[in-house]
Amino acid sequence: MKSEISSVGPQAIGKKGFRRFSETGISTYLMLSPFVLLFIVFSVYPVLASLRLSFMRYNAICNPDQAPCGSVGFGNYATLIFHDDRFHKALSNTVLYVIGAVILGMIASLSLALALQEDTRANRILRVIFFLPSVTSGIAVVLVWGWVFRGDGVGLLNAFLNIFGVAPIEWLATTWMAIPILIFMSIWGGAGFGMILFLAGLNSIPAMYYEAAVIDGAGPRQRFRYITLPLLRPVMVYVGITGIIGAFQIFEGVYLLFPTSVGSIGGLRDMALMIVPYLYDSGFNKFRLGYASAIAWILFAIIFLVSMINLRITRSLEDLK
């Protein structure tokens, strides 16, 4: 930016008024300043403040520097990592959910993209239908799923199964079903968005590669394995990383579908307890803001680490090629 300003500097000499002001680049900073100011106040400052809070005991009412609040050093982190069984449960549930939701979600998205790649009228309509859940209110969708998975005879799924003589299933009260149900909901809601990204990627692959492969005798599987997949890698990395970040932040499904018992969150035996609902519970139900901040920073570290590993692996694959 500096060189840009200095390069226009000599030409600006002799020019007056707004034109000079504009060409020296000051106007750029002025126009950016409303956003920068808001960004600093509402993003940078809270993030740094939460980092400070993560080393403190703080409940929003007490003075952060005086008892009963005050610095606890790495105490919050140590408690979370070594002693908090509910956090460990939330972490293991979240990891299971992320693995399931991201991998199966990408497979579903790519499958839809491949199935609807051809530009026909029917496919265009189907693409819109599959994309609709992505633009529907998340809370409304979760509430509808709650109706579908209700455990008594009134639940839509149970009512349907009842036609075939199947007894009502306690979908939301059976511990092993919680995470698969959340994964299923995630795929239903997100596959359409992934499909659009994969479609863009598929359409950007030059047709001549496929034509050459056909001439060389490559079958559909070989074309997919050696042309489509490698050339879709940038899209896959993007979908994968954004999917991982989104999956780690799951909240509404847990909060709304798995009833909060007295003083708890996450359903029966914490079957659906995830990191962000636990963070919310600690921070905004119990007002342990220091502790909740430490959870947030651990979550950030995990997402950062997983994203770096993902990028490194895909780069290594690129090098191998």
Place this chain on the structure above:
Amino acid sequence: MKRLGAIAVAISMIAGVSLSAPANAAKQTLTIWATGGDADAAVMKAAGKAFEDANPGVTVNVQAISWGDGYAKVLAAAAAKKGPDIFTGGLSWGISAGNKGALADLRTLGVASYVQPKVPSQIYKALVGYKATKVYAVPFDLTLMMMFYDTKTMAKAGITAAPKTVAEFNDAAAKLKDAGVATPVYNEWGNADWLGYFSWLYSMGGSLYDATCKVTINNAKGVAALTQYKKLYSDFGAPKPGVADWSMNDNIKKGAYGIGFSGNFQASSYYTYYKDYKDWTVAPVPAAAGSKSVAFIGGRGISVMGYASKSQQALSAKFIKTLYDRSVVRQMNLVGAAQNAIFLSPVISNADTIDAYPASVLKTIKSQLADAQGPPNCNGWEDSQAGVTTALQSFLFGSASAQEALNEAASVMKSKL
């Protein structure tokens, strides 16, 4: 002349302002956050109206806040030092928010000494921290765990009287099951969590903590109570949380549910929505042979915010004292009866002001209140609840033994003391 006129007008205006100033200063507004629904706010407004009538110049502004995020809202108000002068909320909120520095000490405001002799000691105790030197909340209203049933459904199953002992209860539940009642037992309030277990624990002679806040949940009586509590799910078909139909009352009326455990708010619901239905009734929760029936008592406490000015706190204290007055309680119940929000005052004799309940129900409520227990007032209980519930569920729906589950619960409770 014109100038003189202008001066006269100016002087009269200034005089008018200065004369009206004392009248403005005398006006005070009391802002109350009533946890619950709009009906609960309407009940509080009835008390506010009575207070306004008795105190000209005072306006009482009542706003409803939901149970779900009420506690968070109160703490957020305390953090921002802006919000209500008074709030009602969960019985344990006072201890928890008070220890965080959010609330005024009701002893110094003269409220604690006024209320304490009027309400049962076990209820008052639940709102005051163990060995606490300050009182942050006093009981506002009560919610009592009771056993609801339909007399005809019971008669069809060959049960002629409400079960009083645990053994009689098991026998009755088995008979209801044999008679084809779809859901012989239903836990509506505190389903599969510490609250649902509480009444069984105390009615079988156990406790969460002893009088010195030593953890006692995992003794032999606790194990016996948890084993009995599990029978509700394993033997008598009590639905797990998130499974059953929402309307307990409707299902009891239809004969689909046999015995339902819930709070007296369901009695209010029967009065409001099933006026012609006369076969429902209530009974105290069953007790072990030789033990008293000790129901869990919840409800709401009432507190004054710490950031309120001295004059607002004094006015708040004056208002809170009126809530124990029989005539005010009667006004509140007249409003509550019409809106499914009957107000059960912590002053037991005030229960007589509830015209809406049948005499037999009122009698059960009054007798049960004498032996009810509120949540523990020991340090860390608020933060232990989730861990205790998870531990209990590891036995109720998992592979842990009752002793292992309770040892885990005890470990959580000890770690928070």
